Amino acid sequence: MISNSPSGQPVIIITINYRLGVLADMFLKELIEEDPKWPTAGNYMYLDMLSALRWIKKNIRDYGGDPNNVALFGQSAGGLSVTDLGAVKGSAGLYRTAISQSGLSSPGTYTSYYSMNDALNCSNTIVQRLNCTNEDKQKLLSCIRNSSIEDLYKIYGTRYTKPIIDNYFFPLYPPLAIQNGQYNNISLIMGNNDYDLTVCLDYPDMNYTQALALISQSVEQKWIPSLVDYYHLKNCSSNRMANSSRCCRIVLSMATDKLFDCDIRRIFNAFYSKYGPQYEQDKLYSYHLNCYPQCPSVPEEGICRHSAELPFVFGTVSDFHSQELFNCTWDNSTRVFSNEIIAHWINIARTGKPLNQWPSYDPSSPKHFYITPDQGFLSETWNRNCSFFDAMELEGVRKTFGNNHYITKETLK
Numbered sequence: 001m002i003s004n005s006p007s008g009q010p011v012i013i014i015t016i017n018y019r020l021g022v023l024a025d026m027f028l029k030e031l032i033e034e035d036p037k038w039p040t041a042g043n044y045m046y047l048d049m050l051s052a053l054r055w056i057k058k059n060i061r062d063y064g065g066d067p068n069n070v071a072l073f074g075q076s077a078g079g080l081s082v083t084d085l086g087a088v089k090g091s092a093g094l095y096r097t098a099i100s101q102s103g104l105s106s107p108g109t110y111t112s113y114y115s116m117n118d119a120l121n122c123s124n125t126i127v128q129r130l131n132c133t134n135e136d137k138q139k140l141l142s143c144i145r146n147s148s149i150e151d152l153y154k155i156y157g158t159r160y161t162k163p164i165i166d167n168y169f170f171p172l173y174p175p176l177a178i179q180n181g182q183y184n185n186i187s188l189i190m191g192n193n194d195y196d197l198t199v200c201l202d203y204p205d206m207n208y209t210q211a212l213a214l215i216s217q218s219v220e221q222k223w224i225p226s227l228v229d230y231y232h233l234k235n236c237s238s239n240r241m242a243n244s245s246r247c248c249r250i251v252l253s254m255a256t257d258k259l260f261d262c263d264i265r266r267i268f269n270a271f272y273s274k275y276g277p278q279y280e281q282d283k284l285y286s287y288h289l290n291c292y293p294q295c296p297s298v299p300e301e302g303i304c305r306h307s308a309e310l311p312f313v314f315g316t317v318s319d320f321h322s323q324e325l326f327n328c329t330w331d332n333s334t335r336v337f338s339n340e341i342i343a344h345w346i347n348i349a350r351t352g353k354p355l356n357q358w359p360s361y362d363p364s365s366p367k368h369f370y371i372t373p374d375q376g377f378l379s380e381t382w383n384r385n386c387s388f389f390d391a392m393e394l395e396g397v398r399k400t401f402g403n404n405h406y407i408t409k410e411t412l413k
Helices: 029-034 046-062 077-087 116-129 137-145 149-157 172-177 208-217 221-230 244-276 277-283 310-314 332-351 387-401
Strands: 071-075 097-101 188-192 284-289 365-370 376-381
Touching: 029 137, 046 077, 071 077, 071 332, 077 172, 077 188, 097 116, 097 332, 116 149, 149 376, 172 244, 172 387, 188 277, 208 221, 208 332, 221 387, 244 284, 244 387, 310 332
Parallel strands: 071 097, 097 188, 188 284, 284 365
Antiparallel strands: 365 376
16 A cells, blocks of 8 residues: 555555454453453453554654554454444544444444353353363363363354453443444544445345345344335346346345445434534545456456455555456556545545545435446435334344443343
8 A cells, every 4th residue: 555555645554463253252251250450351352453553652653653643444344343443441542533444244233243141152152162161260261271272263163253342341332332422533434345245146146035035044024024115125036037136136235235334324323413413524424435346357357346445445456466367457547546545545544534525424415425437436325214224223232232222231141
């Protein structure tokens, strides 16, 4: 990003490594009770990030940086992390801007988080499978700590690492933290790629029955009839000769709304409800991106899928898709498009805002910035109806974290 960025736009890039998996989210009563000064466990990935941010705050001036002007940007799980940090204890003042690229699922989705009891149950299962169960706290912890990393990860399996809402270090689900004034006062830029979700690549010819089955994996049955009506899904396979991909495209639109657009809007509206329009006009921006990667030998040529924007953000398309592997070219128009994206990202890092043509979020007339190489950079109306997903989210939050929508205080069982 530095070597390939347009000249005259100085930027310092620092990457942060952090723990994942079983090393990140072990949540046990024995760990909580081990240190009275730190009455929680898990969320170790965020402790690692805070350690790195404190180092940056202390040392970045030696590298020509400004310790009071730090911007975080992350993609996918990193996109979720940079927004989550705003609700984490001890993060205030360490950065002032966050860019979340395709943060699946975004921090407006309760299923992205563990409740304390869910985290405890998962961790206790690992203890049992390690044969470390013991009434003596020290013996139990010693058994876990003496286990091999191979055994730990084998037992942990392939499940995603999730943050834990623990009432202390990560006390509130982010939209609730915003509503309670317990979220950092930062600039926030959030967005996603047009084809982050690969449903139309995986199931290009799905029919209505298959579409329903796919939706049912992540949506409760009681919500499905309303979603089917709103998205006009019922007749999606009635004329397959005319459009065999209609069902998958409707499901893609529905899933993108649920996992990205409506979650971003939920976060932004929480800021608006708490702080009013002045915050919105200055600090909240959203985007959609379609990068059309030109790789003739790649099956998904022209599809801006999950992570496809990274070479454009870092200015490394020719390196990311080497000519030997994919016969990709870095033509002038691609370089210009990449430079435009880099210019926006650097300006966000420098000022907390994109360049002028990018509209800030306004809930009365919400717009996002559509970033695409063939049409330039356009302001588009955000015309999604999120009422179904907002209702689903509210119910899920109450079930998972407690009945009080504004303050959740869970007790370990």
